[in-house]
Amino acid sequence: MRLVLASASPSRAGILRAAGVEPVLHPADVDERGIEKLLAGQPAAEVVAALAEAKAQAVAGNYPQDVVIGADSMLLLGGKLQGKPHTPERTIERWCEQAGKEAVLLTGHCIIGPHGQRWEETSATTVRFAAASASDIAVYAATGEPLECAGAFTLEALGGWFIDSIEGDPSSVIGLSLPVVRRALYSFGLDVSSFWA
Incomplete structure (x- = not known):
């Protein structure tokens, strides 16, 4: 039996490794x-949960004997969900x-077991930005590191310089909560x- 990650995120794979x-x-x-768009106006936790579920379901049929993990993270800042910025600007x-x-960094998880069991949980971790x-922001953006990260930051790499503290699960901020799994x-x-x- 294997753990299957329904994600292209190097950070999520790195947590498991x-x-x-x-x-x-x-x-x-x-x-x-x-x-x-379909869930616009719904609570933020429901949006990340739905994204995680869609990812897990899209892959689970290919791995009936394994455990499939779908996850999605977004930053809730001032009541507005922030996904990946994609560009330096x-x-x-x-x-x-x-x-x-x-x-608050929200990470939705949908985990499907080998007999169709399901575990859905969204973790919430408070992030205090420096x-x-x-100048540092411009150079950090130019590195490309934060472009495909929820909230435009990493905790475990260069972005760690600009995070004053977190309250909650560190692995969830990186992209996948080990306690949830x-x-x-x-x-x-x-x-x-x-x-x-």
């Missing part, structure tokens, strides 16, 4: 923007909005250690 698991990588092909705009402020200088596996009657490489 650092935790002793070599995941099967099968990025899900889902219309994320379409799902977000948008990254700089985002950082001008969030520098020196507090926001009042980063305009553990709870899911236990609910399926599986041990975490059985997936270690």
Whole structure:
């Protein structure tokens, strides 16, 4: 039995690898923007949960004997959900909005077990952003690192310089909550250690 990650995120794969698991990588092909539009006006936690569920469901049929993990993260800043910035210009705009402020990083999880069991949980972690200088923000955006990251930052790499503190699960901020995955596996009657490489 294997853990299948329905994501192209190197950060999510890195979390599992650092935790002793070599995941099967099968990025899900889902219309994320379409799902977000469909759920416009719904609570933020429901949006990330729906995105995670869509990813897990898109992949699960290919792995009936394995555990499939779908996850999606977005930053809730001032009541507005922020996804990936995609461009250096948008990254700089985002950082001008969030520098020196507090926001909540939401990570939705949908985990499907080998007998069709499901575990859905959204974790919320408070992130306190540093009042980063305009020059540092511009250089950080130019590195490309934050362009495909929810909230335009990483915790585990260069972006860590600009995070003053977090309150909650660090792995969830990186993109995948190990405690959530553990709870899911236990609910399926599986041990975490059985997936270690």
